[in-house]
Amino acid sequence: MKRTPMYEKHVAAGGRMVDFGGWELPVQYEATGIKTEHLTVRSKAGLFDVSHMGEITVEGRGAQAWLSSLITNDITAMHDSQVQYNIMCTETGGVVDDLLVYRYSPDKYLLVVNAANVEKDWEWFTAHLPAEGVAIENLSAKTAEVALQGPNAEAILAKVADFDPSSLKFFHFRDPATVGGIPAIVSRTGYTGEDGFEIYVDWEKGGELWDLLMEAGKEFGLLPIGLGARDSLRFEAGLPLCGHEYTETIGPLEAGYGFFVKVDKAGGFIGQPVLKRQKEEGLKHRTVALRLEDKGVPRHGMDVANAEGRVVGHVTTGGYSPSLDANIASCYVETPAPAEGEHLWIVIRDKPKQGVVVKRPFYAKSYKS
Amino acid sequence: MAKIPQDLHYTKDHEWIKIVDGMGVMGISDYAQHAMGDVVYVELPDVGRKAKAGEDFIVVESVKGANDVFCPVSGTVAEVNEDLDGAPELLNQDPYSNWLVKMEVDNPSDVDKLLDAAAYAKLVEELEAEES
Numbered sequence: 001m002k003r004t005p006m007y008e009k010h011v012a013a014g015g016r017m018v019d020f021g022g023w024e025l026p027v028q029y030e031a032t033g034i035k036t037e038h039l040t041v042r043s044k045a046g047l048f049d050v051s052h053m054g055e056i057t058v059e060g061r062g063a064q065a066w067l068s069s070l071i072t073n074d075i076t077a078m079h080d081s082q083v084q085y086n087i088m089c090t091e092t093g094g095v096v097d098d099l100l101v102y103r104y105s106p107d108k109y110l111l112v113v114n115a116a117n118v119e120k121d122w123e124w125f126t127a128h129l130p131a132e133g134v135a136i137e138n139l140s141a142k143t144a145e146v147a148l149q150g151p152n153a154e155a156i157l158a159k160v161a162d163f164d165p166s167s168l169k170f171f172h173f174r175d176p177a178t179v180g181g182i183p184a185i186v187s188r189t190g191y192t193g194e195d196g197f198e199i200y201v202d203w204e205k206g207g208e209l210w211d212l213l214m215e216a217g218k219e220f221g222l223l224p225i226g227l228g229a230r231d232s233l234r235f236e237a238g239l240p241l242c243g244h245e246y247t248e249t250i251g252p253l254e255a256g257y258g259f260f261v262k263v264d265k266a267g268g269f270i271g272q273p274v275l276k277r278q279k280e281e282g283l284k285h286r287t288v289a290l291r292l293e294d295k296g297v298p299r300h301g302m303d304v305a306n307a308e309g310r311v312v313g314h315v316t317t318g319g320y321s322p323s324l325d326a327n328i329a330s331c332y333v334e335t336p337a338p339a340e341g342e343h344l345w346i347v348i349r350d351k352p353k354q355g356v357v358v359k360r361p362f363y364a365k366s367y368k369s
Numbered sequence: 370m371a372k373i374p375q376d377l378h379y380t381k382d383h384e385w386i387k388i389v390d391g392m393g394v395m396g397i398s399d400y401a402q403h404a405m406g407d408v409v410y411v412e413l414p415d416v417g418r419k420a421k422a423g424e425d426f427i428v429v430e431s432v433k434g435a436n437d438v439f440c441p442v443s444g445t446v447a448e449v450n451e452d453l454d455g456a457p458e459l460l461n462q463d464p465y466s467n468w469l470v471k472m473e474v475d476n477p478s479d480v481d482k483l484l485d486a487a488a489y490a491k492l493v494e495e496l497e498a499e500e501s
Binding site for chain 1: 406407409410412428430432433434435454
């Protein structure tokens with residue numbers, strides 16, 4: 001199994017190590033557990049080792065046009081030092097992966113992709129690469145990454161960064177920067193619904209970065225956070241996870257992330273004709289947020305039924321929400337989908353459990369700047 | 370190190386049981402609650418439900434997932450612990466005073482065939498050694 005440069009730190013801190021797509025990472029830490037870790041990120045700050053994420057650069061005079069042809073959002077509207085959320089679709093409108101695009105210039109981008117999809121994405125890029133004008137490089141094995149998230153993240157980073165983090169706007173990045181003297185790329189981004197930063201450094205510097213941030217964060221209540229809380233935080237905040245909300249058959253519109261899909265953008269993109277038609281003809285499925293009223297915990301893959309007891313879809317993500325102290329689910333269902341305040345039933349071990357459709361996100365995001 | 374009271378019998382699946390006034394009182398062990406993590410819901414069986422030894426008849430839902438709990442010895446559910454309904458975290462706080470169900474046990478002598486505290490402690494010790 002692969003280990004990140006922070007592996008020893010996790011073990012020393014009591015991390016319960018699990019196999020996460022071939023990476024040995026902490027699901028939680030002994031002293032805290034998922035619930036405490038989750039609530040600490042919402043109230044103070046948490047540090048996540050996300051070194052398993054993939055980083056790929058795209059460079060060349062053809063970079064912008066080529067990249068635009070692969071992803072759903074409009075990168076021509078970006079300015080330098082901006083970050084944009086994007087979805088990469090298949091010809092049939094399903095999802096290859098979702099990713100962050102960092103623009104250095106119209107001729108240079110950094111892409112941050114899901115750990116589980118690095119190889120698949122790389123093959124996808126390679127298969128679609130033009131003969132000239134675009135060069136791609138996979139920096140994943142050389143790049144360590146941490147996410148510093150929570151209302152105290154800015155104050156912690158201010159102690160160790162060579163710039164004033166309050167000057168860095170949401171979904172923007174700074175490069176070059178240093179954190180504790182270590183050369184770094186710092187973006188005001190995250191996957192928790194809280195304010196925070198993602199910091200990229202050389203692989204060898206990962207352990208040192210981890211230690212200095214934990215030390216700087218002591219007075220602010222910073223805790224190390226495992227994968228368990230990473231998932232519950234993103235889910236509460238209405239952030240999608242590839243393989244759950246998106247799949248090869250569930251596209252971005254049906255998943256409810258149409259905001260990031262510009263079906264009319266110039267030049268087109270892979271999957272655009274299908275998504276455009278979906279939009280024009282109306283969606284056959286939608287993803288709705290459900291809060292359970294009956295007792296029970298919804299889980300990924302469970303059937304979702306309507307009032308007549310007919311199965312109309314399935315749960316894409318489900319679980320206990322520590323912030324709301326409620327059990328919640330994202331449900332992919334046939335249209336017409338029920339409106340807010342109406343009901344759906346999740347079939348938990350053969351018993352239908354009633355839930356009420358609520359607004360997404362379940363938990364209101366609290367981003368700064 | 371997980372707590373393992375001397376006066377209980379255990380299964381290799383980490384349930385405990387004790388016969389009190391002819392009634393089997395059962396729950397999950399300290400090792401089990403720790404492995405499950407924060408408990409958020411306990412799905413208890415209906416009173417009157419018959420269950421065979423080894424049958425899954427209770428589900429403990431934690432933040433990490435659903436965990437089946439197996440019936441330690443065959444019998445009929447006589448009472449369920451309603452306290453867990455509003456406060457499932459009691460299982461994390463003390464899984465021994467917070468029992469799950471009381472059962473009319475078919476053969477009280479079946480309990481003696483389960484692991485005693487010493488044998489269970491050895492099992493847990495091996496598991497904990499594997500994990501560290």
